Amino acid sequence: MTQKKLNVKKGDTVIITSGKDKGKKGKIMTALPEEGRVIVEGVNVVKKHTKPTQKVMQGGIVSKEAPVSCSNVMLVCxxxxxxxxxxKKVLEDGQxxxxxxxxxxxxxx
Ligand SMILES: [Zn+2]
Incomplete structure (x- = not known):
């Protein structure tokens, strides 16, 4: 399996460099290296309609972050x-x- 290398990972603060959320900053909640995408808190939020299920008696609208391409985010120092x-740097201990x-x-x- 080949994994795309992501420059960013979970917990990083990033800024969005293109699209409707351009300029927004947020923390990466989930990294999806296989897809080359990340889910950023408060960015690319889509509203989903849900149907009532046995677990959730009330249907409604749920806001959820959709993944954005990692090429559209930049790490904020x-x-x-x-x-x-x-x-990239290699430390004295090889890390x-x-x-x-x-x-x-x-x-x-
Ligand atoms: Zn810096």
Whole structure:
């Protein structure tokens, strides 16, 4: 199985770079590496109509975030607060981490 490499992962704060939610910031709730997509809190919210079931007696409208392509998001650096290009760095102990190319802050903790 080949997995697409995502530059972002769960818990990252990202900014949306295209589409109707352009400019919105949010936290990644779920990463879908197989699809190259991520679900971002409060972004690309779609309303779904649900039918009453035995579990949920009342049908209604549920708001839910739909996945967005990871090419449409950019990581926001915790330190400089800017959408950043991500670089890779290998630490002294051999651990690979992502770093902000703007301020050199290690993104992975
Ligand atoms: Zn930075």
């Amino acid at each position: 915790n330190r400089c607060g800017k959408p950043s290009r991500i670089g 690979r981490v992502r770093v902000c190319k703007k301020c050199d802050e290690v993104v992975d903790k």
